[in-house]
Amino acid sequence: GQNIDQPTEMTATEGAIVQINCTYQTSGFNGLFWYQQHAGEAPTFLSYNVLDGLEEKGRFSSFLSRSKGYSYLLLKELQMKDSASYLCAFLDSNYQLIWGAGTKLIIKP
Amino acid sequence: IAGITQAPTSQILAAGRRMTLRCTQDMRHNAMYWYRQDLGLGLRLIHYSNTAGTTGKGEVPDGYSVSRANTDDFPLTLASAVPSQTSVYFCASSARGDTGELFFGEGSRLTVL
Numbered sequence: 001g002q003n004i005d006q007p008t009e010m011t012a013t014e015g016a017i018v019q020i021n022c023t024y025q026t027s028g029f030n031g032l033f034w035y036q037q038h039a040g041e042a043p044t045f046l047s048y049n050v051l052d053g054l055e056e057k058g059r060f061s062s063f064l065s066r067s068k069g070y071s072y073l074l075l076k077e078l079q080m081k082d083s084a085s086y087l088c089a090f091l092d093s094n095y096q097l098i099w100g101a102g103t104k105l106i107i108k109p
Numbered sequence: 110i111a112g113i114t115q116a117p118t119s120q121i122l123a124a125g126r127r128m129t130l131r132c133t134q135d136m137r138h139n140a141m142y143w144y145r146q147d148l149g150l151g152l153r154l155i156h157y158s159n160t161a162g163t164t165g166k167g168e169v170p171d172g173y174s175v176s177r178a179n180t181d182d183f184p185l186t187l188a189s190a191v192p193s194q195t196s197v198y199f200c201a202s203s204a205r206g207d208t209g210e211l212f213f214g215e216g217s218r219l220t221v222l
Contacts, residue, residue, distance in 0.1 A: 099151030
């Protein structure tokens, strides 16, 4: 079967670093995606990993280990506007996205 | 501004009524999707279309139908709404059907009483 798991909620302090983990199980894999979703808004694409390793994009980085079925999203220099839900999803063998339930990130001053 | 437009943004309707959620994109994307998002659950795919004239069933298609008469429009119809269809519905598009980089509309909040 297929499944994907990420923590429900995390809290971090403004200016700090936070790592949001995502684990998945699937027989077919075509990439791992992270999306950001502010409350009451649409999800927006953040990052994509298909090969093992770290992809850096400004304050955000995403890591993938295919052998471990593991990814993380790293957010540096946290700002209050980073308070949002972060959705992890993988593209399965049928090229359909399988979504995690999302991690709600709360930033405290 | 290019993007995806959904309508209505919010709707309350009685159980048993028919309802169509509209979705239009102007990015000339080939693939379009309808998802529902419920608290504590991940986005769940209802129906999709990889190109105009074709549609496919997602994870939770029962009670919903779609059509894709042209590239831009992808309406979602609830033939006879039930309370379990209360949800936030997102339309999305992507340049191709084999990519996970999706562009989402702002969502339609539907309440079925």
